[in-house]
Structures are given as structure tokens and as C-alpha cells.
Amino acid sequence: LSLPPLQEWVASLVFLYILRDSAGLIMYYPTQEFPYKALGRLDEPAFNASGVTLMFTPATSSTRRIMAKAASSSSLRGIIIEEVENEAKMEEKGLSEEETIGVVFKDDFSYTLRFQMGKAMFPNEGFEHIETCWDFSARHCKVPLYWYGGFLSVQSSIDAAVIEMKTNHSVWKEMKSISGVHLQTVMKPLFKLDYLWFIICAILSYCPYMHFLSVKVLKEKKRLKVLMRAMGLQDISFWLSWSLLYSLYVLIFSCLLTALVLRERFYTSSFPAVLLLFFLYGLACIHLVFMLCSLLRTSKLASSIGFLIIFIFGSLSLAVLIEEVPKPLKWFLGLMCPFAFNTGIVKIFDLEKYGIGFSFSNLMEEAYFLFSTYILLVFDSVLYMLLALYFDKILPGKYGIPAPPLFFLKASYWMRSRRGSSRDVPRAAANPEELLGDDVEPVPPQFLGKEAIRLHNIKKVYKKKDKKTEALRGLSLNIYEGQITALLGHSGAGKTTLLNVLSGLSFPSEGSATIYNYKLSEMGDREEIKGMIGICPQFNTQFEVLTVKENLKTFAEIKGIKSKEVEQEVQKILELLDISNIQDTQAEKLSGGQKRKLSIGIAMLGNPQVLLLDEPTAGLDPLSRHRVWSLLQEQRAGRVILFSTQFMDEADILADRKAFISHGRLKCVGSSLFLKKKWGICYHLRIHVSESCDLENLTSLVKGYIPNATFSGHTQYELRYKLPLENINEFPDLFRGLDGCSEQGIINYGVSMTTLEDVFLRLEGEAMDNQKDEHVPGEEWGEAAPGCPEEARPGSLLLSDTGMASVQGLPLWRQQVSAMARVRFLKLKSSVKNLRSILLLYVVFLLPLVLQLCLLSGWQSLGAWQLSPARYFLPLGKKSHLETTTLLLYNHTGTDIDDLIHLLQSQDIAVEIAKEENITEELEHNGALRLFREDQSYRFTVLCHLEAVNCFPVLVNVISNALLRSLNSTRHIQVWSHPFLSLRNPQYWDYVMSVYLVYMLLLFPGFPPHFAMGYTQDCKTGARAQLRISGLFPSAYWCGQALVDIPLCCILLFSMFGIQFAMNSKISGSASITFMLVTGMFGYGISLVLLIYLISFNSRKAWNSDLWSFILIMVCLISVIISSVIDNLGRPISLYILSFLFPVYSLMLFFLFLQILWDSEPFSSASGSHVLIAVFAPYIHSALFVLLLRFLELKYGKAVLRRDPIFRF
Structure with a gap:
């Protein structure tokens, strides 16, 4: 296992940088003391209504009377009353004119107040928008906003007008005399919506590790895991090894994350407690990757699904930030680690708000919920690991035997069977070769009863959609201990499939197979078989980063060789195969033959009783082949050696018995002499x-x-x-x-x-004749059988003189361009991998924008908020809840207040009489009323602290309804608050789109490497060299590529940015800006594609497209950071130099100057010239890149370039 590459660490550090930037978007407020403050009375000039327009709708006789009475009150003196047709007209005017207030009547007792966002609090308590001032003693401090912004003045006036109109009794004195008190509170103000992007970035912070881990795990799983499992490796060992390795990386990264969040946001929390939360979440993410790798076949699909799971459930977890989620639902969704993690983060925010912080000391007290978060994350990690093991058993992939879904309920899985040589074997299974009659040579008497491997009627069928491939067709064979048996046959005959069945890498569709009486069909028996076999597959098996000796030691430990014997066993293998001189060489630096000898050595570790070798000497030099032959002949006693080969001389010299297989059937078995006699010696x-x-x-x-x-x-x-x-x-x-x-x-x-090769040719000739007769339509063979030498017609391979090129010059160039464009289009169309990468990047681009739109739509839909006492005060007969308290009353009347208590209780509010007469300290209740008497009527003082966001209007509503009920009315006044807020606000969209524009411009350079690096692939396959030899003009090659790649790049560019530009009023309303935008974007698309061509020309080691995508994004990010520094210095000429050095930055520069052009009123010619220069910068880059391509082609292909009608100039 290797350390994470630089790419992995850099990607993780980039997420740290993004997390730090997202923390910078949050308004910082220190923990502060909100002082006790008397606010005065509503009829005092706390709110100046002069010049303010009070709109209302609908305009009926009763609403007109209500608004007229309200306007005449002392609290709203000087206000302008205006009727509007409907709420849409009201909203339109409210968004365009600042000094406006709206009233929307549902009926005479229900209405909605609409204030500007800066004149009233956002009413949704879930957002916890706490008001604050840097200096509460300053005159400009208007906290609470409900008091100073006029909300309570309008509310009390309308309530008093409604009561008077419905009861013919005035309560103006009681309402306008309401006074307010702002209670002392110590807390940290916050607005939860500010934390959305910080939380999303924290949730996504482990995505780079998840991506790279999925690539590594699936690569090793495909190449080595199945083989190591066949050698005895336990699945839990494989996954735990990766888990332990990445736990270290996650721990290091978690330390960096914790240090960052403690510095930026969690000021009072302890490092170890927060570190444990991040570490457990990171570990759960790693185990989630394991589960996905067990379910899915490709790393891109696994990493994509993992990202979507993290993003979707991370976004769902934002509901915990705003609303109280039911506990059963919270525990259920907590099975997805992003949701569980975010519930812990939100709880830390709550603790930080009160200056408590999160630490192990309060884990069982204020932070008790975080203890359950720890447990849930640990449970998620264990669950994902168990599911990875489970899916690995039932979905082993291409190689491996799938277990039944309920395998863990079988006793054979938990208890290994004991070897029993006395097991009864059916007659057909004991002598399967009798079916072939004279084509099988009887074994010598001394081998009777030594049948180590019995195969009976083995069939293997591969199905893919409507195609069926029969690799083995009822093959029956006995293989004996003490003999070397060779499997011979053409490519695709079924030799490798048969070895895969015996080694446990594949499961037969029909038939039975036993090794020393252990059945391959039984899971418990398969575990026993693993301990007695050694496997050398067709592909080389080694860890590339380890040395030869380290590879042998690793596999020796996997096979279960005792620790004290490992060194001795490794040295023995090194000497037997004569590879001691390369024991300290890394496997990736070995030649093909040396790797093959290492694979043979791995198979022979531990002195296995059964050796299964698939073309073991392929790629070896003659001396090494003879050494391996001698070694196998020395090792044959007391063991079974079965190998396949394409070399007839090897089988003739080495094998005691040869088994010929053709088209999945066994043709004949015997010694060399028997076969030669039987088939025409x-x-x-x-x-x-x-x-x-x-x-x-x-x-x-x-x-x-x-x-x-x-x-x-x-x-x-x-x-x-x-x-x-x-x-x-x-x-x-x-x-x-x-x-x-x-x-x-x-x-x-x-x-x-006569040689075995003559026997082979004769058998294959007969097999071909039989196959023509037996072929079933719709049935496909894995590999075609080799044809006879007579079928080859050399004359058909010769080039005809009639095909001499007659087209030359520009017509030939156009013909070649057309051909290359057609080939490029077909390759791109058939490249599912590249199209999937493009689609994934496209989704990543649009997800944040879609999420923002959903959040804003949700915010707007939640804008109308009922100011109900049930949200703050405990209903009658109910137990106390965390969010609700009783309504505290301070009786300063000197008399009994039973009548008022009855009026309050009639509103379903639990009341509590305060024992203290005065209060100046922090109030534990959500609100309180202080009562006085004047002229035989009550006077009220409303006492609130700012954490209860809507406390003031709620208590005014309680007072209004108490007064209404005191006048023998059974009706109830209901009030809603709905601030003016619209997604159609052009200024808002201009701001939002500018933020996402920068985000997309940073990521877009990552697109072209996924579709414009065809040159690298052509060089790998040798197609580019063949095209050059065939006379293809270099310019025709590049132009043909560009005819497909540039339109695709521009389509992606315009489709992603077109939505944003359509929503930007400054762009959609200006033809000149639209023209410059289209021109600049088209040039940027051309320059990016040509830049990728230059990169692919010079990266012949075929760095993958993902790496170049990452590099270009990083270059763009670095250029933006540099440009921000230069911009602060006020040197635009430096930005031009930066754009010239970093072509990926040119479009960013265009939008930077375009923003300056928008902000300059009127448009200045200097700003316009900057924009024009930025527009045409990509075209300068494009011309330069074409010249560089010509220079590179001149360096590598002078002869062809002289005839090129374009590049020769």
C-alpha cells in the first residue's frame, strides 16, 4: 500500500482553503452581554410614522374603517394610508419603495403585516436571527427592531381598531400605553442561514479521500484481491488493512480541520472533543467507500455515488439547523453519516451560542446529544464495514464465487468441515474419463486411487444481455497426485476458465468438482481448499511498490506461514528461482520475465499440495523456462501440478499427462506417446x-x-x-x-x-469441422479458434495498385480533416467513460446552484410566519418542553388579578405568578408581563429577551386578545409577519450569480481534459504513428480533432453559463455586452481546447485526464488568488501579464473588467477598452498555441510537414 499521492493531499488542502473561505462569509459576533433596557411606551416617539405609506388589501368597507381608525392613533400619526388591488401589487411596490408597510387582511380578525427586511425581524424562529449591536448605548442602535421599526406600533393600532369596531369599546389607552423592557442576556448572536455553506463544505471535506480511495481499492480488488482470497486471505483482513491505513490519513486531516474550525467558528470548544467528531465522521466516510466498492464495479461510479450520498444527505441534514426533526426520523436518517455528523455540528453551534462550548467535561450534561452522535457515527462505521463484507460475499464480481444472500445463516459457513477421504464418490465422478472411451489413456496402476481432482460434467456459461458464451461444455477429467498434467488447446478453448473454477475464482454453471474430496460447491470446503493450493494466474501478481522480497514476505503472511518461518521460506524461493540478485528491486522496475518468475514464486510459497499454473513460462527466456521445468519436476512427488500452456514442446517435455481441450470440451487425455500413436504418429x-x-x-x-x-x-x-x-x-x-x-x-x-503440434493441428482441424455442424445461431464464442495455414491467402493482404492516391494538396487536406473529424466524433460517442466524467462534472457544477435555488424558495415559502403564543408558551395541561415555558406575570397592581389570569388561560396559555417583585437579571422564561392598574384598567409592560425572536409581537397579541375577551367576545385576533422578499429581485440575482460565476469559472477548466486528450490515447495505441506513416497531414489531424472538440467545449460553456447570464439583468438587457460575452466565451473555448492539445502532445506518459483536470483547476485557483492581490494594488497591467501567463484565467479577467464596467456610471471608455482587451486575449492565446503545435510537429515530423498545405507556411 502506498502513501496518498500529492494530488490527494493537495485536493484535501484545497477543501481546507474552501472551508476557511466559507467561514469568512459568516458575520462574526463575539459572545456579548445584552443589557437590561427600558424601551418606553408605544405612544412615545420610538417610531416616526411621518411619510411612511401604509398599504392594505383587500379594500372593503370594514378594512377601510379599520385602517382609518388605526391611522388616527397617536402611534401612527402622519402615516399615509393607501389601498392596493392585491398582494402582488403590494409586493411589487414594497420591493421598489423603501418607506412602505403592507397589511393583508384575511378577515376582520386575521391579517399579515409586511415590512421591509431591514425594518422587522425575519420571523422564522428556526433561523435564530438574533439582533445585536456593537454598542447598545449608541443612539443608532435600534434593538429590538420590532419596537423601533414600527411593527408593534402598527400591530397595536390595528388590534385596537379591530376591537373598537367589533365591540364599540375603545382600548386605545391600554394599547398605546404598553411599555417594553429588553432583558439582560449573555449569548453569541448568530443567523443560522449564514452557516449553510460552512456546514456543506465541512460535510464534503472528506470527498477527496473518498474519490482516491475508491480508485485504489477497486484497482487492487480487480487485480489482486480475488487471488489473495484464493490464497487464504480473509475479507476482513483486506478491508481492515485499508481502514487502518486511511484512518491515519483521516486523523491527520481531522487535526487540520479541527484546528481550522476552532480558530474560525468554535471558539469555546475543546480540541479533542471536536477532533473525535471529525475523525469518526471521516472514518465512516471511508467505510462508506468500502461498501460502495463492494457494490459497484468502477471507481468513477463508486466515487460519484459516494459524492451524491454525502451531498444529498448533507443537504437534508440542513433541516436540523432550522427545524426540530422528530427523533425517530433523526435516528433513521442518521444511518447516513453526513446526517449524523451534521446533527452534532448543529448542536455545537447551540453550545457556542451560550458560550458553553463542547468538551468531554460536559458530554453527559449540556452536550449529551453529541454523545449519541458519537455512538451513531461508530454504528455507521461498523454497519458500512459489515455491509462491505456482505456485498463482497454475494457480489464478488467477474472473478469469485457468489455466496447465497443468507449464507451467514448456514452452519457450514461458521464451522469448517473436516477432511474425509472416506467420502463416497459416485461412480461417474470417480471415473469421468470413461465417457471419452479410446481417446483417454488408462493411468498406470500405481496411480489408481490417487485421484486428487475430480471434475464431472463441468459447464460454465457467461451471459451478457442476449448473448451467451459457453466456455466449458460438460468437461469431465481426473487429475492424479504425483503427476504433472498439462492443459492444451487453442486460445479461448476453456483452459483458463477451468483453472479459475479449480482455484475458486469462478463458479461452474453445472457439474461438480472436488479437490481431495473437498467440494468446490460448499463454502466451508472452499475455505479448506484455499489452504492447500498455490495459484499462478495469467496476469502477474505483485504489489508494484514493494520489492521482490517484500512481495514474497507479504504473500507468505497472507498464506498463513508462521512468522518465524517466513524468512526461511522466502529465501528458499529466491534461490530456487534464481532471483536473489533482484530481491531488493521494486516490482514495477522488473522486466516481464522477472515478474513472471515472481508470480511463480508466490504460487509456490508454503509448499502447496496443489499447484495451478496458467501459462507459467509465458515471457520467460529459454534458460529460465528450463529452470522452471526442472523445479516443477523436482516438486511433483506427493503433490498435484496442473498447468496450461501454448507451447507444445513444453508440454511434451514437462507433463506426464496432456489434456486437449477444444471449444470447452475435452478431446483426449494421455501421454505424448499415446497421443502421437492415437492421432497419427x-x-x-x-x-x-x-x-x-x-x-x-x-x-x-x-x-x-x-x-x-x-x-x-x-x-x-x-x-x-x-x-x-x-x-x-x-x-x-x-x-x-x-x-x-x-x-x-x-x-x-x-x-x-510427429510432434504434439501435429496432433494439435489435427485435433483442431476436426474440431473446426464439427463446430460448423454444431453452431447454434445467437451463440457466441469467447475467442475464435485459429484457422488452418491453408486458409491464409497472402495475396489478399497485398495492397492493390489501383488504390494509389490521386487526390493531393488542399482537396486531400479537406478529405483528411473530414475523415479525422468523423473518427473523433465516433470515438467520443462510444467513449462511455469520458461522457460519464463530463456528466459528473456537469452535475457538480449545477448542484450548488440548484441547492441555492431550493433554499431560497424554501425561505420564501416560510416567509409568512404566524406570531402565535403556542410557539413560546406552554399550553394548559401539558408538560414542559425545551422550547416552551409558562408565561410569567409580575403583579404590581396591589390587587387580585384572577380575572386577567382567566383571560390568559382562555387563550390556552399556562400562567405562572412571579415571586420576586423586580427583575433585572437574565430571564429563564420566554417572556413575561408586568401588570399595573390605572383608572380601573390594566397597564402592561412587556419583558422579553432577544433569543425569543418574536416575543414582543406575540405578547402584544396576547394582550390584545385578553382585552378582546374581556369585552365578552369569543373571537381571536391572529397576526402573521411576512417581510418583503422576492426571488425576482434583480439586485439579489446579480449578487448570487456573480458568486456562482466565480465558482463555475474556477471549475470549468477541468472539463476539456476529459474529452480533448485524444492525442494521448492515439499515441498509446500507436494510431498516431500509423497515421503519420500513412501520410496524414499534421494540420489535418488537429483540425479534424478541433472540429469536434471546440463545438463540444463551447456547448458546455454556453449551456452552463447561459442560465446565469439570462438571470443577470445587466447582461440580458444590453446587446453590446451580450456580443462581447459571446465573443469572449467562444474564444476561451477555442484556447482551452488548443491548450489541452499542447498538453497531450507533451504528456506522452499518459497522465490521466482526472489529474490534468485537477491541475488546471488548481492553476485557475492560484491565478485568482494572485489577481486578488494585484487588484488590491491597483495595477491592471499586471492582470494582463497574469492572463497571458495563465490562459485558463482569461475569461475570469474578462468578467472582472466587465464588473468594473457595470459599476462605472456612466460607462467609462477606459473600462471599455479593458473589457475589449480581455475579450480578444483568448484569440491571441489560440494563435500562439497553433504556432506551438506547428513547432512541435516540425520537431517530430519534418518530412510530412513539408507537404502539409497549412503547417508548411
Whole structure:
């Protein structure tokens, strides 16, 4: 396992930077003391209504009377009353004119007050928008806003007018004499909506680790995990090794995250407590990746799904920030770690608000909920790990045997079976080769009863959609202990599939297989088999970053070799394979043959009883091949060695038995001598003759000595004859006869014996004939069988002279451009991987914008908020709740107030009489009323602290309803608050879109590497070199690529930014700005694609597109940081230099100057010239990139370039 690459660390540090910037968007308020303050009375000049327009709708006779009475009150003296048609007209005017207030009547007793956002509090308590001032003693401090902004004056006046109109009794004295007191509070003001992006960034902070981990895990899982599992590796060991490694990285990154959030936001919390929260969340994210890697096949899909899970459930968890989520739902959603993590973060915000902070000391007290967050994150980590193990069992992928879904309920899974050689074996299973009859050689008597591997009617079918591939077709075979058995056959015959079945990498579709009486179909038996086999697959098996010796040690430990014996076993393998001289060399630096010997060594570790080798000597030099042969022959005693090979001489020399497989069927089994006898063993006489040779005379001469000789063929100067084996005694006489007939044109002659290769060709010829008869339509073979030599027609491979190029010059260039564009389009269309990457980036681009729109829509929909006492004060007969308290009454009347208590209780409010007469300290209740008597009527003082956001209007509503009920009315006055707020506000959208514009401009350079790096792929496959040799003009190649890549880049560019520009009033309303915008964006798309061409030309080691995407985004981010420093220095010429050095920054520079142009009123010519220069900068880059491409092509292809009609100039 290797350390995370630089790319991984840099990506994580970028998230730290983004998190710090998101913290900077939050308004900072220190923990402060809100002093006790008497606010005076409502009829005192706390609110000046002169010149303010009070609109109302609908305009009916009763609403007109109410508003007329309200305007005549002393609290609203000088206010202008205006009727409007409907609420939409009211909202339109309220958004355009600042000094306006709206009243929307639902009926005579229910209405909504609409104030400007700066004149009233946002009423939703969930946002906890706490008012504050830096200096409460200053005259400009208008806290509480409900008092000084006129909300209470309008509310009390309308309530008094409604009561008078409905009861014919005036309560003006009581209402206008209401006084207010702002109670002392010590807390930290906050507005929860400010923390949204900070929370989202914190939730996403581990996404880089998740992405890179998914790439590494799935790469190792595909290459090595199945093999290591077959060698005895436990699944839990594999996943725990990755978990332990990344736990260290997560711990380091969690320390950095914790230090950052403590510095920026959590000022009073302790480092260890917050660190543990981040660490447990990071660990849960890592285990979530494990679960996804067990479910999904590709790293891109796993990382994409992981990102979506984190983002979606992280966004859902924002509901905890605003609303109280039911506990069952909270625990259920907490099964997704982002939701559980965010509930803890929100609780820390609450603790920070009161200056308590989060630490282990208060974990079981104020921070008790965070203890449950710890438990939930630990539970999530364990759950994800168990699910990873479970899915790994039932969905092993291409290689591996899937377990049944309820495998853990079977006793055989938990208890290993004992070896039982006395198990009864069916007759067919004991002697499966009897089905082939004479095509199988009987084994010597000493091997009877030593059947180590029994295969009976093994079938393996691969299905993909409507296609079916039969790799094995009812194969039956016995393999004996003490023998070396070779599997022979053409490519795709089923040799590797058979070895995969025996090694446990694949499961047969039908049939049974046993190894030493252990059944491969039983899960418990398979675990026993793992301990006795050694596997060398077709591909090389090693950890690239480890040395040869370290690889052998690692696999020795995986196989379960005792620690004290590992070193000795490794040294033995090094010496046996003669690789001691490279034991300290990293595996990635080995040659192909050295890697192959290492794979053989890994298979032989631990002296396995069964060796399964798939083409073990492929790629080895002759000396190494003979060394391996000798080693296997020395090791054959007491063990089973089964190998496949394409070399007939290897099988002839090494194997005791050879099994020929063709098209999934076993054709014959036996020794070399048996096979050669069975399939036409003889000697081949080849005679080299001159033109004067007489064929008939020479044939008569050969048959004169050997009558059974047959003529087998001839070429121009060679004759071939087959000589039967039984006539070997006549060979000396034949040779003397040939030597004495040199006058017949015999130049020389030679004799050779039939080889296994001749047997193979004959068997394959018969198999091809049979296959033509048996082929079923719709059935596909994995690999085609090799054709006979006679089928090859050399003449068909020759180029025809009629195809000479007749088109030259510009017509040829246009033809080549068209062809390359067509090829590029088809490649891009068929490249699912690239299209998926583009789609993923597209989603990442648009997700924040979509989230912002959803949040704003939700905010607007929650704007109308009922000012109900039920949200603050405990209903009658109910138990106390965290959010509600009783209504505290201070009786200063000197008399009994039972009548008022009854009036309050009739509103379903629990009342409590205060024991103290005065209060100046912090109030634990949500609100209180101080009562006086004057002229036989009550006078009220409203006491509130700012944490109860709507306390003042709620208590005024309580007073109004008490007065209304005291006049024998059963009605109830209801009030809503709905500030003027609209998503259609152009200024708001200009601000929001400018923020997202910067975000998208930073990320867009990451798009082109995913579709414009075709040159690198063409170089890897050799297509570019072949095209160059074929006479393709370099300029035609690049133009053909650009005809597809540039339009695609521009489509992506315009589609992503078009939505934002359409919403920006400054752009959509100006034709000149729109023209410059389109021109600049088109040039930027061209320059980006050409830049990628230059990069791909010079990165022939084929760095992947993800890496270049990341690099370009980082370059753009660095250029933005540098430009912000330069901009503060006021040196625009430096920005031009920066744009020239960093082409990815040119569009950002254009929008920077465009913003300056917007802000200059009237538009200045200097700003306009800056914009024009920025617009045409990408075209200058494009011209420069074309010249650089020409220079590079000139360096690598002068001959072709001289004929190029474009690049030769």
C-alpha cells in the first residue's frame, strides 16, 4: 500500500482553503452581554410614522374603517394610508419603495403585516436571527427592531381598531400605553442561514479521500484481491488493512480541520472533543467507500455515488439547523453519516451560542446529544464495514464465487468441515474419463486411487444481455497426485476458465468438482481448499511498490506461514528461482520475465499440495523456462501440478499427462506417446530437389523401399512423404538408395518425427469441422479458434495498385480533416467513460446552484410566519418542553388579578405568578408581563429577551386578545409577519450569480481534459504513428480533432453559463455586452481546447485526464488568488501579464473588467477598452498555441510537414 499521492493531499488542502473561505462569509459576533433596557411606551416617539405609506388589501368597507381608525392613533400619526388591488401589487411596490408597510387582511380578525427586511425581524424562529449591536448605548442602535421599526406600533393600532369596531369599546389607552423592557442576556448572536455553506463544505471535506480511495481499492480488488482470497486471505483482513491505513490519513486531516474550525467558528470548544467528531465522521466516510466498492464495479461510479450520498444527505441534514426533526426520523436518517455528523455540528453551534462550548467535561450534561452522535457515527462505521463484507460475499464480481444472500445463516459457513477421504464418490465422478472411451489413456496402476481432482460434467456459461458464451461444455477429467498434467488447446478453448473454477475464482454453471474430496460447491470446503493450493494466474501478481522480497514476505503472511518461518521460506524461493540478485528491486522496475518468475514464486510459497499454473513460462527466456521445468519436476512427488500452456514442446517435455481441450470440451487425455500413436504418429521425409527431378520416379523409389509410404505434399523445390512407424527398420536402406540417386535431382533430404503440434493441428482441424455442424445461431464464442495455414491467402493482404492516391494538396487536406473529424466524433460517442466524467462534472457544477435555488424558495415559502403564543408558551395541561415555558406575570397592581389570569388561560396559555417583585437579571422564561392598574384598567409592560425572536409581537397579541375577551367576545385576533422578499429581485440575482460565476469559472477548466486528450490515447495505441506513416497531414489531424472538440467545449460553456447570464439583468438587457460575452466565451473555448492539445502532445506518459483536470483547476485557483492581490494594488497591467501567463484565467479577467464596467456610471471608455482587451486575449492565446503545435510537429515530423498545405507556411 502506498502513501496518498500529492494530488490527494493537495485536493484535501484545497477543501481546507474552501472551508476557511466559507467561514469568512459568516458575520462574526463575539459572545456579548445584552443589557437590561427600558424601551418606553408605544405612544412615545420610538417610531416616526411621518411619510411612511401604509398599504392594505383587500379594500372593503370594514378594512377601510379599520385602517382609518388605526391611522388616527397617536402611534401612527402622519402615516399615509393607501389601498392596493392585491398582494402582488403590494409586493411589487414594497420591493421598489423603501418607506412602505403592507397589511393583508384575511378577515376582520386575521391579517399579515409586511415590512421591509431591514425594518422587522425575519420571523422564522428556526433561523435564530438574533439582533445585536456593537454598542447598545449608541443612539443608532435600534434593538429590538420590532419596537423601533414600527411593527408593534402598527400591530397595536390595528388590534385596537379591530376591537373598537367589533365591540364599540375603545382600548386605545391600554394599547398605546404598553411599555417594553429588553432583558439582560449573555449569548453569541448568530443567523443560522449564514452557516449553510460552512456546514456543506465541512460535510464534503472528506470527498477527496473518498474519490482516491475508491480508485485504489477497486484497482487492487480487480487485480489482486480475488487471488489473495484464493490464497487464504480473509475479507476482513483486506478491508481492515485499508481502514487502518486511511484512518491515519483521516486523523491527520481531522487535526487540520479541527484546528481550522476552532480558530474560525468554535471558539469555546475543546480540541479533542471536536477532533473525535471529525475523525469518526471521516472514518465512516471511508467505510462508506468500502461498501460502495463492494457494490459497484468502477471507481468513477463508486466515487460519484459516494459524492451524491454525502451531498444529498448533507443537504437534508440542513433541516436540523432550522427545524426540530422528530427523533425517530433523526435516528433513521442518521444511518447516513453526513446526517449524523451534521446533527452534532448543529448542536455545537447551540453550545457556542451560550458560550458553553463542547468538551468531554460536559458530554453527559449540556452536550449529551453529541454523545449519541458519537455512538451513531461508530454504528455507521461498523454497519458500512459489515455491509462491505456482505456485498463482497454475494457480489464478488467477474472473478469469485457468489455466496447465497443468507449464507451467514448456514452452519457450514461458521464451522469448517473436516477432511474425509472416506467420502463416497459416485461412480461417474470417480471415473469421468470413461465417457471419452479410446481417446483417454488408462493411468498406470500405481496411480489408481490417487485421484486428487475430480471434475464431472463441468459447464460454465457467461451471459451478457442476449448473448451467451459457453466456455466449458460438460468437461469431465481426473487429475492424479504425483503427476504433472498439462492443459492444451487453442486460445479461448476453456483452459483458463477451468483453472479459475479449480482455484475458486469462478463458479461452474453445472457439474461438480472436488479437490481431495473437498467440494468446490460448499463454502466451508472452499475455505479448506484455499489452504492447500498455490495459484499462478495469467496476469502477474505483485504489489508494484514493494520489492521482490517484500512481495514474497507479504504473500507468505497472507498464506498463513508462521512468522518465524517466513524468512526461511522466502529465501528458499529466491534461490530456487534464481532471483536473489533482484530481491531488493521494486516490482514495477522488473522486466516481464522477472515478474513472471515472481508470480511463480508466490504460487509456490508454503509448499502447496496443489499447484495451478496458467501459462507459467509465458515471457520467460529459454534458460529460465528450463529452470522452471526442472523445479516443477523436482516438486511433483506427493503433490498435484496442473498447468496450461501454448507451447507444445513444453508440454511434451514437462507433463506426464496432456489434456486437449477444444471449444470447452475435452478431446483426449494421455501421454505424448499415446497421443502421437492415437492421432497419427509417423516420420516425415522432406526431400529438397532441383528442377530436373522427376516426381513419379522419385515416388517409386521411396515406395520401393517402404511400400506404405504416402506422398503428403510438395512445394516448388520440396517433396514431402509420410513414413509409417513400423517401417523404421527399412530407413537405412532408403537413405542409401536416396544417396545413390543424386542424378535424379536430389539435393538433400531430412527426416523428422510427429510432434504434439501435429496432433494439435489435427485435433483442431476436426474440431473446426464439427463446430460448423454444431453452431447454434445467437451463440457466441469467447475467442475464435485459429484457422488452418491453408486458409491464409497472402495475396489478399497485398495492397492493390489501383488504390494509389490521386487526390493531393488542399482537396486531400479537406478529405483528411473530414475523415479525422468523423473518427473523433465516433470515438467520443462510444467513449462511455469520458461522457460519464463530463456528466459528473456537469452535475457538480449545477448542484450548488440548484441547492441555492431550493433554499431560497424554501425561505420564501416560510416567509409568512404566524406570531402565535403556542410557539413560546406552554399550553394548559401539558408538560414542559425545551422550547416552551409558562408565561410569567409580575403583579404590581396591589390587587387580585384572577380575572386577567382567566383571560390568559382562555387563550390556552399556562400562567405562572412571579415571586420576586423586580427583575433585572437574565430571564429563564420566554417572556413575561408586568401588570399595573390605572383608572380601573390594566397597564402592561412587556419583558422579553432577544433569543425569543418574536416575543414582543406575540405578547402584544396576547394582550390584545385578553382585552378582546374581556369585552365578552369569543373571537381571536391572529397576526402573521411576512417581510418583503422576492426571488425576482434583480439586485439579489446579480449578487448570487456573480458568486456562482466565480465558482463555475474556477471549475470549468477541468472539463476539456476529459474529452480533448485524444492525442494521448492515439499515441498509446500507436494510431498516431500509423497515421503519420500513412501520410496524414499534421494540420489535418488537429483540425479534424478541433472540429469536434471546440463545438463540444463551447456547448458546455454556453449551456452552463447561459442560465446565469439570462438571470443577470445587466447582461440580458444590453446587446453590446451580450456580443462581447459571446465573443469572449467562444474564444476561451477555442484556447482551452488548443491548450489541452499542447498538453497531450507533451504528456506522452499518459497522465490521466482526472489529474490534468485537477491541475488546471488548481492553476485557475492560484491565478485568482494572485489577481486578488494585484487588484488590491491597483495595477491592471499586471492582470494582463497574469492572463497571458495563465490562459485558463482569461475569461475570469474578462468578467472582472466587465464588473468594473457595470459599476462605472456612466460607462467609462477606459473600462471599455479593458473589457475589449480581455475579450480578444483568448484569440491571441489560440494563435500562439497553433504556432506551438506547428513547432512541435516540425520537431517530430519534418518530412510530412513539408507537404502539409497549412503547417508548411
